[in-house]
Amino acid sequence: MKNKRGFASDNNAGVHPDILNAIIGANKGHTIAYGDDEYTRRAVKIIKNLLGDDIDVYFVFIGTAANVLGLTAVTRSYNSIICAESSHMHQDECGAPENYSGCKLLSVPTENGKLYLDGIKHHMYGIDFEHHSQPKVLSVTQATEMGTVYSKEEMDEIAGFAHDNGMIVHMDGARIANAAITMNSGLREITRDVGVDVLSFGGTKNGMMYGEAIVFFRKDLAPDFKYIRKQGMQLASKMRFIAAQFEAYLSNDLWMKNASHANEMAQLLAAEVENIPEVKITQNVEANGVFAIIPKESIPVLQEKFFFYVWNEETSEVRWMTSYDTTPEDIARFVQLLKKTLRQKKDT
Ligand SMILES: Cc1ncc(COP(=O)(O)O)c(C=O)c1O
Structure with a gap:
C-alpha cells in the first residue's frame, strides 16, 4: 500500500x-x-x-x-x-x-x-x-x-x-x-x-x-x-x-531550514483555506499547525486520502500539522479535495 x-x-x-x-x-x-x-x-x-x-x-x-x-x-x-x-x-x-x-x-x-x-x-x-x-x-x-x-x-x-x-x-x-x-x-x-x-x-x-x-x-x-x-x-x-x-x-542551519519550511507550509495552508466559508481557523497560525473547524461530514472523506486528527469531536475541530517535507503540492491537492468535498455536500 x-x-x-x-x-x-x-x-x-x-x-x-x-x-x-x-x-x-x-x-x-x-x-x-x-x-x-x-x-x-x-x-x-x-x-x-x-x-x-x-x-x-x-x-x-x-x-x-x-x-x-x-x-x-x-x-x-x-x-x-x-x-x-x-x-x-x-x-x-x-x-x-x-x-x-x-x-x-x-x-x-x-x-x-x-x-x-x-x-x-x-x-x-x-x-x-x-x-x-x-x-x-x-x-x-x-x-x-x-x-x-x-x-x-x-x-x-x-x-x-x-x-x-x-x-x-x-x-x-x-x-x-x-x-x-x-x-x-x-x-x-x-x-x-x-x-x-x-x-x-x-x-x-x-x-x-x-x-x-x-x-x-x-x-x-x-x-x-x-x-x-x-x-x-x-x-x-x-x-x-x-x-x-x-x-x-545543528550544523549548516538544518534545524532552521526545516522549521522555516514547516512554518511556511502552515502559513500557505492557512492562506488557502481561510477564505472558504465553511472553514473557520480557530488558532493563530504561529508555528507549524493549523487548527480549524470544518463540517463534520467532510472529515472522513478527507481522511480517506490524507492523514490528520480530529482535535475536538464535539466542535468538529481538526488539527493539520505541517513538517519539513510538506510540499506546496500536498497542500494544493488537499485544498482541492476539501473544496470539492464541500461543493458536493452543498449539492446534496
Ligand atoms: C509538545 C510535545 N512534547 C513532547 C512530545 C514527545 O513525544 P514522544 O515521547 O512521542 O517523542 C510531543 C510529541 O508528540 C509533543 O507534541
Missing part, C-alpha cells in the same frame, strides 16, 4: 537525508559506548556554543522521557507541576510524569495552549502547608500544542512569577525550532534568556530520526542526573547515533 501523506503530525514525516547520512557516517568502527565518545562530545559542544557553556546536556531517546526525567530531576514527590490543560505532558504521556516524579500535575484551562498568570495563580495556595502538594515547576510548551508561540514578554512574565515564588521553569521544546523561526530569534534568546531553567530540546519533529536533549541551564539543579537518566532507562549505549544526528541537525 502506498503511504498516505497528510497533516497528522510532524512525526509522520521521515528522516531528513542529512540526518540519515550523519547516522551512516557515524557507523564506522568501534567507539566507547554510553556517551564517552567523540560524537557525543562534539554534539554537546555545539549545543553549549548555542546555549552557553555553563550548562549540562543529556541525550535521551524520546520527548516524553525528556519531559519526565527533566521534571523528576528537579522535584520531590510532594511537589506539584503547573502546566496547561492541553500540554503533552498532561494529555499524551500516559501519566508518566506523575508515575515517575510522583508529583501532582495541576492543569490550567487554556484557549490557546498557553499558560497565563491568573491561571497559574489559581493553583498557588497551600504554600508551606503540609497537607497540600507544593508547587515547584511551571511547565510551558514552546511552540504550544495548539500551534501558538509565547512571546518573550509572556515568557518573562511567567518565568518572573515562577522565580519570585521559588519555582523552576521547564520548557517542553519539542517544537522549539519552529518557535525560534517564528520569533526570528536564536535558541538561547527564547529559552535561557527568558528564564527557562530546564529545557526538553526536541529534534524528532523537525527531521531527526529519534533523540532529544535535556538541558539544565543551572548546573546546581540536577548534579546527580546521570543516575536519574540511567534509572529512567534512557542512557543509550550507542549514544553516538543520537549525538551524530544532533550534530547534523
Whole structure:
C-alpha cells in the first residue's frame, strides 16, 4: 500500500537525508559506548556554543522521557507541576510524569495552549502547608500544542512569577525550532534568556530520526542526573547515533531550514483555506499547525486520502500539522479535495 501523506503530525514525516547520512557516517568502527565518545562530545559542544557553556546536556531517546526525567530531576514527590490543560505532558504521556516524579500535575484551562498568570495563580495556595502538594515547576510548551508561540514578554512574565515564588521553569521544546523561526530569534534568546531553567530540546519533529536533549541551564539543579537518566532507562549505549544526528541537525542551519519550511507550509495552508466559508481557523497560525473547524461530514472523506486528527469531536475541530517535507503540492491537492468535498455536500 502506498503511504498516505497528510497533516497528522510532524512525526509522520521521515528522516531528513542529512540526518540519515550523519547516522551512516557515524557507523564506522568501534567507539566507547554510553556517551564517552567523540560524537557525543562534539554534539554537546555545539549545543553549549548555542546555549552557553555553563550548562549540562543529556541525550535521551524520546520527548516524553525528556519531559519526565527533566521534571523528576528537579522535584520531590510532594511537589506539584503547573502546566496547561492541553500540554503533552498532561494529555499524551500516559501519566508518566506523575508515575515517575510522583508529583501532582495541576492543569490550567487554556484557549490557546498557553499558560497565563491568573491561571497559574489559581493553583498557588497551600504554600508551606503540609497537607497540600507544593508547587515547584511551571511547565510551558514552546511552540504550544495548539500551534501558538509565547512571546518573550509572556515568557518573562511567567518565568518572573515562577522565580519570585521559588519555582523552576521547564520548557517542553519539542517544537522549539519552529518557535525560534517564528520569533526570528536564536535558541538561547527564547529559552535561557527568558528564564527557562530546564529545557526538553526536541529534534524528532523537525527531521531527526529519534533523540532529544535535556538541558539544565543551572548546573546546581540536577548534579546527580546521570543516575536519574540511567534509572529512567534512557542512557543509550550507542549514544553516538543520537549525538551524530544532533550534530547534523545543528550544523549548516538544518534545524532552521526545516522549521522555516514547516512554518511556511502552515502559513500557505492557512492562506488557502481561510477564505472558504465553511472553514473557520480557530488558532493563530504561529508555528507549524493549523487548527480549524470544518463540517463534520467532510472529515472522513478527507481522511480517506490524507492523514490528520480530529482535535475536538464535539466542535468538529481538526488539527493539520505541517513538517519539513510538506510540499506546496500536498497542500494544493488537499485544498482541492476539501473544496470539492464541500461543493458536493452543498449539492446534496
Ligand atoms: C509538545 C510535545 N512534547 C513532547 C512530545 C514527545 O513525544 P514522544 O515521547 O512521542 O517523542 C510531543 C510529541 O508528540 C509533543 O507534541
